[in-house]
Amino acid sequence: MLEAVVVGAGPSGIGVSIILQKMGVKFTVLDRNNVGSSFLKWPKQMKLLTPSFFSNTFKMIDLNAITYDTSPALTLQTEHPSGQEYAAYLKKLAEHFKLPIQGNTNVDSVTKNGDVFTIKTNKGEIKTKYVVWAAGEFQYPKIHSFPGSKYCTHNSLITNWENVEGDEFFVVGGYESGMDTAINLAARKKRVLIIDKDNLLNSEDIDPSRTISPYTKDRLRKVNTDNLIEFHTGKVIRVEKENDEYVIFTEKKKLRSKTKPILATGFKGSLSLIKGLFDWEDGKAQLNSYDESTKTPGLYVTGPMLQSHNMIFCFIYKFQQRFAVVANNIGIKLSKDVTVIEQYKKEGMYLDNLEDAKDECAC
Numbered sequence: 001m002l003e004a005v006v007v008g009a010g011p012s013g014i015g016v017s018i019i020l021q022k023m024g025v026k027f028t029v030l031d032r033n034n035v036g037s038s039f040l041k042w043p044k045q046m047k048l049l050t051p052s053f054f055s056n057t058f059k060m061i062d063l064n065a066i067t068y069d070t071s072p073a074l075t076l077q078t079e080h081p082s083g084q085e086y087a088a089y090l091k092k093l094a095e096h097f098k099l100p101i102q103g104n105t106n107v108d109s110v111t112k113n114g115d116v117f118t119i120k121t122n123k124g125e126i127k128t129k130y131v132v133w134a135a136g137e138f139q140y141p142k143i144h145s146f147p148g149s150k151y152c153t154h155n156s157l158i159t160n161w162e163n164v165e166g167d168e169f170f171v172v173g174g175y176e177s178g179m180d181t182a183i184n185l186a187a188r189k190k191r192v193l194i195i196d197k198d199n200l201l202n203s204e205d206i207d208p209s210r211t212i213s214p215y216t217k218d219r220l221r222k223v224n225t226d227n228l229i230e231f232h233t234g235k236v237i238r239v240e241k242e243n244d245e246y247v248i249f250t251e252k253k254k255l256r257s258k259t260k261p262i263l264a265t266g267f268k269g270s271l272s273l274i275k276g277l278f279d280w281e282d283g284k285a286q287l288n289s290y291d292e293s294t295k296t297p298g299l300y301v302t303g304p305m306l307q308s309h310n311m312i313f314c315f316i317y318k319f320q321q322r323f324a325v326v327a328n329n330i331g332i333k334l335s336k337d338v339t340v341i342e343q344y345k346k347e348g349m350y351l352d353n354l355e356d357a358k359d360e361c362a363c
Helices: 011-022 072-076 083-096 176-186 214-223 270-277 316-333 340-346
Strands: 002-007 027-030 107-113 116-121 124-133 168-172 191-196 229-233 236-242 245-250 254-257 299-301
Touching (some): 002 011, 011 027, 011 083, 011 316, 011 340, 027 124, 072 083, 107 270, 124 270, 124 316, 168 176, 168 254, 176 214, 176 229, 270 299, 299 316
Parallel strands (some): 002 027, 002 124, 168 191, 191 229
Antiparallel strands (some): 107 116, 116 124, 236 245, 245 254
């Protein structure tokens, strides 16, 4: 029996695994594809919003790093890595640390009997004391947001914006993925109408998880000089197909499109696969201060799915701060040598007191 199983070989799975390995935990990493596969599925033109810069020596780690002693900026020699580039960074770390990764292994179910988890996969059963769920979001899009969603295309399913045919598009959702969709279309001289119930461009919220990033605003200003991108504030109620047109019904008006509306409505996430192992409140899995399920002790969550402690962890620079918190708790329970955690604390990659992460800005 293993001591731990990490599900997912993306940034959060690799990040936690490196610490578990340093502590001498007997574990494996399962991924339905392989290392960084979600990033390999990104549209060709998509890049990380957060900039990479090698500042590690000043105790300010690269925002996109998953260990305190690496930097995508150095490894990739770029500030905003593409999906392909970031996947290469993750693969390099997995190889360097010789992580025990089992690719092409799909998790069918996770159950717990007493103190033992049983993970059923397409390659057989695995028994373990602890599970770290790091399977992410991107491969689990929210495609049933309203009646008629079947007539739309989720933006995560588009692999290259150069291949999209049409001159005018309607984008449902105005957060980062919606903006990225519109910017890429406008860069190819296509007209775009973004439909969103919130006006995030003018939001005064300083949490990047609740507003539009400066990087995106710069891109928007650069590409929208001809006003190819317009905005409609409203909530989409349904979409219908009428002959060769798509009719989009919002609270305020009816819009007609010759092209399939594009959904930028986010992701249901991989936690939907093991929903029964969590208590839920307001659509959020309930976790304790170690990011462990309150319903199923021994099951931990790490990565962009974290929405606990009144915080959203959808950026790498946020959820990287919790890798060592999860690994430390597992290490202590297994009576391992957890002195490696002290280095993570020293390097500024261990945030256990989330009161320290309150949004405050003088100007």
